[in-house]
Amino acid sequence: MNSRLLESVAGEFGTPVYVYDETKIISQYNRLKKAFGPQEVKLHYAMKALSNINVLKTLKEQGAGLDAVSIEEVLLGLRAGFEANEIMYTPNGVAFSEIEEAVALGVMINIDNLSVLEHFGMVYGASVPVCIRINPHILAGGHANISVGHIDSKFGISIHQLRHIQRIVEHYKLHIIGLHMHTGSDIVDADVFLQGADLLYHAAGYFPELQFMDFGSGFKVAYQEGDFVTPIEEIGTKIGESFQHFCKEYGRELELWFEPGKFLVSESGVLLVSVNVVKQTTSTVFLGVNSGQNHLIRPMFYNAYHRIENISNPEGQKKLYSVVGYICETDTFGYDRPISEAKVGDVLGIYNAGAYGFSMSNQYNSRLRPAEVYIKDGVPQLIRKRETLEDVIRNEIDLSKSASYATYE
Known part of the structure; x- marks a missing residue:
């Protein structure tokens, strides 16, 4: 977007205002898809980055699925026209009732907690397929607040607890169809993804019914001239080759998933x-x-x-x-x-x-x-109106004007 266009937007719509370029979103999506060469890859957009319905519809038209981290995001994805089976729901620390709501909606469930996995098994057994989020204990990411795969992270089930996961899976006859990891954001080293991939390949040996592997995201984009960025094409080539080799060893072809957010819209x-x-x-x-x-x-x-x-x-x-x-x-x-x-x-x-x-x-x-x-x-x-003061006070209740207001001694 050039300065003249942006200045005209400011003149027409006022400031402050967020401006998004659909062309850039589409080009980033296509670049990432092509990076893996002959290896087919499924991209699930991490909608926490930007969830306006028009952006979601643009990415749906390109063939993307969605990565949702709350039931509200799931509902917004369905509202935008995504099918339930195109949405991966990856919650953290939510009430089990929210997971039950997501199951009822038919989206893919991704669990990152042993106790929740066991509860899920007690309630659903083999009747609902599920994905497991693994914490690979890899320190990665450009800032402590966006590094989520290290040993002290609240996210994921430890890679060292695979035997415990297996016991729960076998006891409740859970149908594990996917493995997932996400180490952090702003990763610039291709070897971080390869290191995580090797851990997931090892973990796959515990689960014979897998249909996909989800390697998360964390691709860094440029914020200033000369910035280090994630070498997308290098990662695509290396992961694509290693994944094809893994599938041969596993005995059948699995789907390769990633869940970019910032990379697509930043x-x-x-x-x-x-x-x-x-x-x-x-x-x-x-x-x-x-x-x-x-x-x-x-x-x-x-x-x-x-x-x-x-x-x-x-x-x-x-x-x-x-x-x-x-x-x-x-x-x-x-x-x-x-x-x-x-x-x-x-x-x-x-x-x-x-x-x-x-x-x-x-x-x-x-x-x-x-x-x-x-x-x-x-x-x-x-695509979104500027808020007014009415939006700020919309749900506020003035007790002095409420019929139920009462004075207590």
Whole structure:
């Protein structure tokens, strides 16, 4: 998306606003599919990254399935037109009643807890096929908060508990049709995936009825020029070859699954914000914008880098600015960034906002969530209205105006 298009979006829809480019999402999907060469791969989009129905429909049209981590995401996937058997439900720490609801809906169940697996066996036995999430004890990921496959992680059943899993499976005659792992995000080393793959191949020996293996995701995209990224084509070639070799040893062909989220949508998105103030202190020049951690929390939560450009003056002289939000908390989008000279009213573009922007947004300080705009067939279209104060107070109950209000002595 060029500066002229983005500036026109800001003029038409106002700021702050999330803007997503459908073309980029499709190209990322196709790139990942092609990376595995002759090895067929099934991609289940990790919808926690961005769950707008229009994005889900785009990926469904490309042939994707869904990775859902809550019953609400399952319901949103079904609403978007996905069949139940196209959705993998991978919960963590949920009430068993939520798993029962997912079973009733017919989606694939992925269990990451021995006690839950045993309870599942008591309730369903062999009547409902199930997948098991393995914790491979691999330390991977660009930040501690997105590293989920290490020994102290709350996710998955330890690779060292395979014999315990087998006892539960045999006792309750569970029908295990898939094995799953996910080590973390922002992984740049192809060998991490190969190491995890070898562990899953070993685990497969305990389960003779497998239909698929799910290697999760964690592919890193570029946030700035010269950034290290996941070598997708290298991973595709190596995993594809190793998987074909594994299938021969296993005795039959299995399906190979991945569940990319950020890789598909991160680079498609830009958060457009307006400069409210230019403030010079004794040491820093701040650009205060009409957004904050309530719209893009990744820089504060993960120390994530997001490229920032002055859309209104893209060719201007570069000056050092720290871009900060309007929230009553330290919410700095970027420190000491070289940005084209900015003035009040200029529109800034904060890039890589397609993943975990809107989906992690909040109403802190009673601020409103932005609108979402989709560039589809080259045309900007509104796909979510900007919130109003009515949205903030919609479910609030004023006891002084409630008929059930009572005073207790």
